[in-house]
Amino acid sequence: MVFQWMLRDPAPFTQYEFTLKEVWDNSLSPDEAFISGRLVYQGKVPSNTILYGPDKPILLENKRYVWKVRAFTQNPNNPNQRQSFFHNNGESEAFYFDYVSHCEAPKFLTAITKDNTANIRWSTEPVRANTHSGENGGLYKILYREKGKNWKSQMSNHPQATLIGLKRGRNYVYKVGVACGLGGQTQSVFSEQTYLYSSEQEFVTPHKQNDSTSVQCGVKPEIRIRNREPLQEVLGVNETFVAGDFPVTVLRATGSNGVFSGEGYVQVPYLLDTKIKVKFDGIKINSERQLFEGKLVTSYDKTEKNLQFVQEGIGEVFGDAGVKTNKIDFEIAEIKKDENGRVVVIGKPDEKTGIAPQITLPVGSDYQLSDASGKTWTLDEKGEVTSVGEKADTKLAQNQGKNNLPKGQSKPENFEVQWDFSQSAFAFDASGEIPYKALVKGKNDVFQVVIKQKDSLRYSFHFQTDKGLKVESKKEKEGVFEISRKGLFDFGDEELWVVAQNTKTEKEEVIGKCMLVHLSEKEVNVTLVPTTENLQIGIDAIQRIYAKVGVKLHISTDEIFPVKETIDTKNAFGDLSTYSPEQQAIIAWYKSERATKPDTYYVFVGKQEGSQVGYMRLGGQFGFALDGNSRTIAHELGHGIFRLEHPFKKDETQKGTFRTLMDYAQETTFAHTDWKQINDPKLKIYAFQGQSQGEFAGKIWLTPDWRPFSFNKSYTTSIDRKQLNKIPQGTLPAIYHDEKPYFAKFSAQGKFIGYQTVQGDILNIEYKTVTNKTEIYLYQTGSSCGSDRYYVTNWGYIKDKQGKEINFENNEENIKYVANVVCNDLKKGNCSEFTLIAAEDISEIEKYQKQLDNDLKNAVTKIANSRQTEVQPLGKYNHIVNSLVSREPASQLYELEEKLHLLSHYTDVDVVVTFLDLGSNKYVEEHILSDLARNAVRKLPTDNRKVVYVAIASSNYESIFKEGTINQKTCYSIAYAQSHNDIVNVKQQGKSVYETIINWYADIEKPVIFNKFYQYADGSLQNYIYKSKTNQRGYPFIKHLEFYQSKVLSNRKVFYPTSPKISDEGQLEEIMEQVRQARADAELALQKETAPYGLADEELWNVLTIDNLGKFREVFMDYGQNGTPDYPRYLWQNSVNTWQWGSKVTIALGQSSLPSEALYNFEKMTLLDDAVYTMLDIFGTIPGVDTFTDPIGAAYAVARSDVENATIYSVSAVTPLAGAAYVRGGAKALSNRTGSGIGCQKPIMPMVLS
Missing domain, CATH: 2.60.40.10 (Immunoglobulins)
Known part of the structure; x- marks a missing residue:
């Protein structure tokens, strides 16, 4: 966040002290809250701006904060001079803001018009308990206006409102906002509220008055109201109720339980829409907001001065409509902003x-x-x-x-x-x-x-x-x-x-x-990636081109990334919506080799004959400039950063005639129409358009009932191929938007009723009016993800093909192939033989939902009881549910559980991992699994902690031979949901369940502690502990231990004979020279190692493994301080420069300073296994002896449940002239050749004893 202020009376050597406090009582005024608030941050700055970023204390969600600035002067040339202050001790007023978490805009807006009224309804998530409407506000704010006019507003405490006083036969625009701030309950500035608005919708009022409501003077209407259930909600300002035929708008109301008193007004349509003020006292209103007892007393005022409308216009919160010119009828003395940010x-x-x-x-x-x-x-x-x-x-x-x-x-x-x-x-x-x-x-x-x-x-x-x-x-x-x-x-x-x-x-x-x-000035990061050597790239020329329009490019150059493939010019797509397969391959290769940044654009630059000169998709992150020309790079960045299109797009015969940068010419200037695009507030830099987004956005498609439509906000994904028989070829089967899949939904009679989520949310799509020449895109679904294609035709050809077979392949005159659809499916393993659980399998979906709900609820309870204690015993799972069906190694589960426990101990984030066993031969797609996890998270009670819920659904393939066959297949899907959208930002998955979870875990903000041990050249050992000042992303751990040893010490090779028999003094002198040289080398190395930055010099140190004795537990990696056992130092003593097997024995016997509980995977019996198997293998190499040793080895392995060694000894027992050692060696060789197999222990080489 950026805080700014302005000094009213500038003075030399002015400095500022910025103070930020947390508000504990929201009923206080800002100044009162500042006095009693908890100090969060205080610092001095020399300018009138401060950036509050990750280097400063973390703010808590759903909290209110107040801040002040104190100005003072101090001459830096005379530090002894006393500070001088302005009036009021240099202190500003107190200002505040609410730091609010999850808040969703209202959706499913509907408007029902009648005469000059409109009844607006909407759907929204339950408003948070700590959200208040304020004295003159409401939980919802409806903005409406006649097209081209200023906004008016109306408040409501319920998901409906009636707009009155509308003009007949007019087109109105409206949107609904939900209160997202923490609100307030006093008349102070804290009573102001902020709102998050829905997208704009429209309605049209009737041209003529409804005949059914025409008035007949002198005739008393017959009004029958049977509902006498009292209204339980508060009657708020600008809300309406019905009195007979008239809607009454409330100006002021008091009361509860259906009985209210106050004032309002009625707009009478047959009196030229005259507004008549009314008063009411003790009237009764039912749950349908109908007056069923009491009366309204009217008073007429033709000036309408007695009507206090709580309506206001708003500024351009989104977008920019140019400059507003206002004439002020007084002489301006000062312009400032009030506490609410208004001018x-x-x-x-x-x-x-x-x-x-x-x-x-x-x-x-x-x-x-x-x-x-x-x-x-x-x-x-x-x-x-x-x-x-x-x-x-x-x-x-x-x-x-x-x-x-x-x-x-x-x-x-x-x-x-x-x-x-x-x-x-x-x-x-x-x-x-x-x-x-x-x-x-x-x-x-x-x-x-x-x-x-x-x-x-x-x-x-x-x-x-x-x-x-x-x-x-x-x-x-x-x-x-x-x-x-x-x-x-x-x-x-x-x-x-x-x-x-x-x-x-x-x-x-x-x-x-x-x-x-x-x-306005903009700054953009660009990295140029050379694909060949000796390139001369004119970076200054590129920067000058963009500086002309106020864009500052920060350009860096990456190391050479060799691309030898020729990118054929036939892959130049005219609509700039997608990358070619060759380009996609290069981008994927680059991203797998090097880390890319989310706030940087990348351009591959080279000199390649026969390749396309340049290409960058609109809104894409990656571009290609393969002629090495700085103008080409600037041209492609225009496509990628600012989505600038070619000026000759509509008429290619005009190519080269516009003489601008975006034309195919030599000029480097932008057209003035490009300036507007570059400065469009709706254009978000770094909002990279994904591959599939470009494929589907901005085009006209067909619904399953053959109606042309467009949806420019997202892309097709997650197709349920089990249900494709209902969807005609050529139509769009599903749309993915806002992290939710919307599937084509059909009624019981088979009629298409829209795109819906599993929960029934409906996607609003825009149906198009088309002509015979309008381009229509057709979707062809393949047999698997990645085989889908899309084509382009025109409405004149395709409009009468509904229900008929479409010839996609040999029909180039009418239908043209555009591209394959990039696979967004994230299935793991071989799942083709598994039965897909679809959204329509309601009973199974509900069963899994219930299980996930219970698993999460129970785990959160256990975590709350355990997170206060830092060390937990191994094998106790609070964060991992159903570990027995996980099919993951126990040591990995131990390590994962401890990482998640430390995260809960040190932060406000709880991660729960549950393994969902689907039974045999079943598979559930990840978008459904994600929805189930999201539903479970939403059912949790709201508190100050954040939750990430990871769900892994897995199944084994059961063939006709039942489970346990040699080549068993496992299929799994994995997804996560989170209570707050900013906990985890990454989406990519790893090669295994463990790796995927660790990737997501690494992206969560957390403290980081490094404990580094260094053994210097003189043999001394010292450790250093480094702790991060703020929480960090990108680390797959909270605690980390590293061992370093001086290279001089590691390479020292001077040996002293225990019983020297040296008759020649020359030999003795040679040994002493080695000793002196070793000491000199050590002294020189020690000087370098203890010099500034010596520890950071990689040339001086060897990195040692810390896992010689087993996987060391993360929770102990910073031990040795504050009275805790120095387990990291004991680990060094027992694993570096010692007999490690002997150390394992002492640990197993409990005689070591390092307990076995400090290791994840330490098993005492494995030491005995090593000894038994080694002795049996040695004696088994003696001809004839293996007849006795192999059956003994097989029996021992069976007793230890060691399947691998039981197999080895059983095979050798029935194989002539082949002992277990030979079989083990063959298994190891086979494992090395195939990359799989049973060779897990080091093989014993065959020996011949003489």
């Missing part, structure tokens, strides 16, 4: 009353405000003042908005105006009638205007905007003016006018126009 425009106080007028504006728009004194104040979207200017001294400026000038460029008879942008720092586009000039916000730029006069009259020349604002200019010489202009807005257009004023008649004429386009 407050304050005027000069009235001399008589002393009251300063003020108005409030919403942020989110660029403003130009003209006050009564003629000054113009310019504000950006954040509400910051970027400029204060004056009105131009022309009549055109004074009559702003009344000039009615014709559109287009001015064409004066007596003047010729030329624009010279050659000295400009930023871009221009002079290709059209009106030139366009780019300005970057906060930066100044200059250009020249050359005016050639054709008559002899005298003129003065002025420069102003179309809003009348004076633009600074300097006369260079006769007819030549230098214009200086600073970028003021995040994005906006303004016309620059050249005005000629006749000095005699004072007649004014606009003789020239230029469009000034204000752009």
Whole structure:
């Protein structure tokens, strides 16, 4: 988060102290909360901005925080000088924000219109218990407006509302917001609420009044209300109830249990929609919001002053509609922002009353405000003042908005105006009638205007905007003016006018126009990947191209990544929506070899004859520039970063005529239409479009009932191939959106009713009106994931093919192949022979849901009782459920359980792993498994802890020979769900269940502790413990132990004879020289090792394994401090430079300083196994003796349940002239050759005893 502030009275050597506190009582005002709050962070900064990032204390979700800034001055040149403060001790007011977790926008909006009302309903998740509506607010806020008009608002505490006072026959836009802040219950600033809005929907009011509601004067209506169940909810402001035929809008109400008193208004349609104020006292309202007892008392006021509407407009929260111009009828003294972030425009106080007028504006728009004194104040979207200017001294400026000038460029008879942008720092586009000039916000730029006069009259020349604002200019010489202009807005257009004023008649004429386009600055990371040696890449040239439009490229160069394959130009897709198979292979290869960053674009750069010159898909992360040209790289980055398309897309005959960077030409400039795309607020940099997204988004497809539609937010995936018989070929079987699969759903009669999730959520798709020439895309499902294809045709050909067989292959005149669909299926193992459990298998799905619910609930309870203790005994599973059916090695389960336990002990994240046994021959797809896990997480009670739920569903293949056959197959699927969306960000899976879970675990934020042991060249041993200051992502551990030994010590080879018999003094001297040299080497190495950065010098140290005695437990890796046993040092003593088998024996006998409980996989009996098998193998090599040793070995192995060695000794017992040692050696050789087999222990080489 970025915190910013502005000093009202600047002073030299100003510094700031920033203080952030946690609010414990939300009923307090900000200043009270600041006094009593818990200190979270305090620090000093020299500027008026502070970035609160991962280096600072972590904030807790669903908490409120207050902050202040204290300003003071201190001369750095005189540190002894006392600090001086501003008024109020330099302290600002207290400001606050809510740090809120999961909040979902309302969905499934519906609108039912009647006359001039609309009943709005929606569906949403239950609002959190700590969310308050505030005194004048509600849990929901409905924004609505007539198309092209300003927003109005209405509040509601229930998932429905009635909008009244609408105009008949009009098109309205509406959206619904849910309260996401922590709200408040006082009249302080904390009563303000924030809302998350749904997407915009529309409805149309009826043109004529409904005849059924026409009034008949003098006739009392018959109203029959049988429902007398009292309304249990609160009657909130702007909510409605029905009194007879009239909806009543509430202005104020008190009461409960269906009995209410207060005020409201009724809008009477047959009185020209007149609003009539009503009062009510003790009326009774039923659960359907109908008045069934009591009366309304009306009072008419034609001015409607007694109606206090709780309605307001809003700014441009999303997107940008340009610059808003407002005329203020008082002289502006100050512009600031209030506690809610809104812009407050304050005027000069009235001399008589002393009251300063003020108005409030919403942020989110660029403003130009003209006050009564003629000054113009310019504000950006954040509400910051970027400029204060004056009105131009022309009549055109004074009559702003009344000039009615014709559109287009001015064409004066007596003047010729030329624009010279050659000295400009930023871009221009002079290709059209009106030139366009780019300005970057906060930066100044200059250009020249050359005016050639054709008559002899005298003129003065002025420069102003179309809003009348004076633009600074300097006369260079006769007819030549230098214009200086600073970028003021995040994005906006303004016309620059050249005005000629006749000095005699004072007649004014606009003789020239230029469009000034204000752009905001952007920064983007790019990595260039050379594919061959000796490339000269013009990085500066690429950066200069983008700097012209305010884009700062941070370009780095990777190591050479050799690509020898030729990328054929036939794979250049015209719609830039997908990578070719060759390109996909290169990208996948690169990602497997090197780590890629989510905030970086990559371009492969090379010199390859015959390859496509350049390619980058729209919104893609990877590009190709295989001619090594800097312009090609810049061109492709335009496609990838900003989704810029070729200007000749609609007409390829125009290729090369546009003369811009995105054309196939030599120019390196952007067209002014590209500037808008680059600055579009809806365009999200680094929001990489996935392969399948490009394949399906932006195209028109067919539903199973043969209706053309589009859905541009996602892509097809997770097809249930078991149900394809219901879906006609060519139509789209499923859509994946917002991490949920929506399948084609059919009624009992076989009618397509929409795309739905397993839970019944409906996807809103847009049906299209098409012509015979409209392109339609057809989906062809294959037999397995990765074999699906899609084609393109036109509506004229395909519209009458419903129910008929479509010829995809030999019909190129009508249907053209586009591409294969990239497989998004993540099945593990060979699952083709397993029966798929589909979404329609309700009984099985419900059974697994119930099991997952119970497993998670029980595990969370056990974790809550165990996480306070750091060390847990091995074999006790709190985080892993159903470990017996996991088919994973016990040592890996021990290690995983301990990692998850430490995570719960040190953080607020609990990870639960459950193994779901499906029975034989069954398989469930991961999207269904993910939905089941997500449902289980949602049923957990809400607390301050976060939960990640990993579910692994597995099954064995049972053939006609039943289980236990030699080549047994196992199929599994794995998925996870999380209570908060930011716990785990990665999606990729590993090669095994364990590796997959560790990948996800590594992405969770956690503290990291390194314990590193170093044995120096002199033999001394020292350890160093490093702890991270903040929680980190990317580490598959919390504690980590490493052993290092000096290379000089490891390589020392001086031996001292125990009984030297040296008669020659020369030999003795040779030995002593070795000793002296070894000491000298050790002293020199010790100097380097103890020097600064010596520990980081890899050339000085050998890395030793810590697993010689077995897998050392993570929980003990930082022991040896705070009175804990120094198990890491004992591990060193028992495993480095010692007889390790002997150390194992002492550990097994309990005689070692290192207990066996410090190792995951230490088994005492394996030591006896090694001794028994070794002796049997040695004696078994003696001819004839193996007749007795092999049966003994087989019997011992069976008793120890050692299947591998039982097999070896049994085979050798029945094989002539082959002892167990020979069989073991053959098994080992076979294992090395095939990569599998039974050779797990080191083979004993055959021996001949003489």
